[in-house]
Amino acid sequence: MSCAKIDPALHQAHKPSWIKVRLPSNPVFFSTKALISDLRLHTVCESAQCPNRWECWSQGTATFMIAGDRCTRACGFCAVTTAKPLALEEDEPQRVAEAVMRMKLKHVVITAVARDDLKDGGAHHFARVITAIQKMDSSIIIEVLVPDFHADDSCIQTVLDAGPDIYNHNMETVERLTPVVRSRAKYRTSLQVLRRAKQFSSRGRGIVTKSGIMLGLGETEPEIFQTMDDLREVGCQVLTMGQYLRPTPNHLPVVEFVTPEQFDLYGEIARKKGFEHVASGPLVRSSYHAADFHPVVR
Numbered sequence: 001m002s003c004a005k006i007d008p009a010l011h012q013a014h015k016p017s018w019i020k021v022r023l024p025s026n027p028v029f030f031s032t033k034a035l036i037s038d039l040r041l042h043t044v045c046e047s048a049q050c051p052n053r054w055e056c057w058s059q060g061t062a063t064f065m066i067a068g069d070r071c072t073r074a075c076g077f078c079a080v081t082t083a084k085p086l087a088l089e090e091d092e093p094q095r096v097a098e099a100v101m102r103m104k105l106k107h108v109v110i111t112a113v114a115r116d117d118l119k120d121g122g123a124h125h126f127a128r129v130i131t132a133i134q135k136m137d138s139s140i141i142i143e144v145l146v147p148d149f150h151a152d153d154s155c156i157q158t159v160l161d162a163g164p165d166i167y168n169h170n171m172e173t174v175e176r177l178t179p180v181v182r183s184r185a186k187y188r189t190s191l192q193v194l195r196r197a198k199q200f201s202s203r204g205r206g207i208v209t210k211s212g213i214m215l216g217l218g219e220t221e222p223e224i225f226q227t228m229d230d231l232r233e234v235g236c237q238v239l240t241m242g243q244y245l246r247p248t249p250n251h252l253p254v255v256e257f258v259t260p261e262q263f264d265l266y267g268e269i270a271r272k273k274g275f276e277h278v279a280s281g282p283l284v285r286s287s288y289h290a291a292d293f294h295p296v297v298r
């Protein structure tokens with residue numbers, strides 16, 4: 001793996017040039033910010049300290065994070081706050097739908113914190129958000145980026161029954177590193193989630209399944225390729241790969257910065273392995289340029 005090896009303790013000061021994001025101020029950024037604030041919504045863009053926030057918000061897009069901003073898990077890579085969650089807000093589905101309309105989104109990504117405190121893991125809340133958007137405009141492509149729901153079939157089915165177009169569940173990393181990188185999630189459980197989503201989508205039009213991994217956590221090339229093979233084996237069609245960035249010193253260190261050329265190569269390999277759409281690059285995140293992929297499901 002031809003990556004820039006770094007001393008983890010110094011990584012913040014030694015981010016390579018391709019990681020640094022500098023964008024001029026853009027009025028659309030501020031109108032997106034104001035709209036999200038007006039409607040009292042959370043975004044993973046902010047909560048996860050995404051490096052693309054300037055770019056995406058300046059283009060008038062964002063990824064909504066439903067079911068609160070307090071997560072019941074404490075993954076080693078994630079900046080979202082771990083705390084006892086508050087009750088679900090009954091009017092949140094309507095507020096998300098209103099934001100989608102006002103932002104004129106043609107493709108929306110909805111994610112959520114892991115709600116292990118709820119019996120259904122928040123699956124019905126996801127379904128209500130999907131339904132609220134569809135009621136406003138049934139032509140909008142709805143992508144859900146869901147937690148693992150402990151691979152509970154009824155939760156997966158609940159979300160699918162609402163009729164999203166893309167079912168995204170991230171593997172986050174390779175199998176060996178999963179116990180370190182993710183708190184409660186298990187590699188094989190996540191594969192099972194994607195397999196079941198594919199099997200359960202019996203609405204006649206099927207569903208596209210999507211997943212993503214972060215690189216730079218110490219994984220090896222054979223492990224990356226094995227993860228690609230495992231995803232293809234469960235029918236996953238879309239893959240995202242991006243550089244892991246440490247949100248705070250309390251999170252896992254960056255082990256290496258993968259070069260843009262190496263990301264390109266991994267993208268090529270993933271396409272050869274049969275993924276229909278691949279986004280691979282240092283700043284790629286699950287929802288980065290998500291609308292570039294137009295699923296053929298309708």
Ligand code: SF4
Nearest residue numbers: 045050052053056287
């Ligand atoms: S890549 Fe996704 S999470 Fe990051 S700013 Fe863009 S929409 Fe938000």
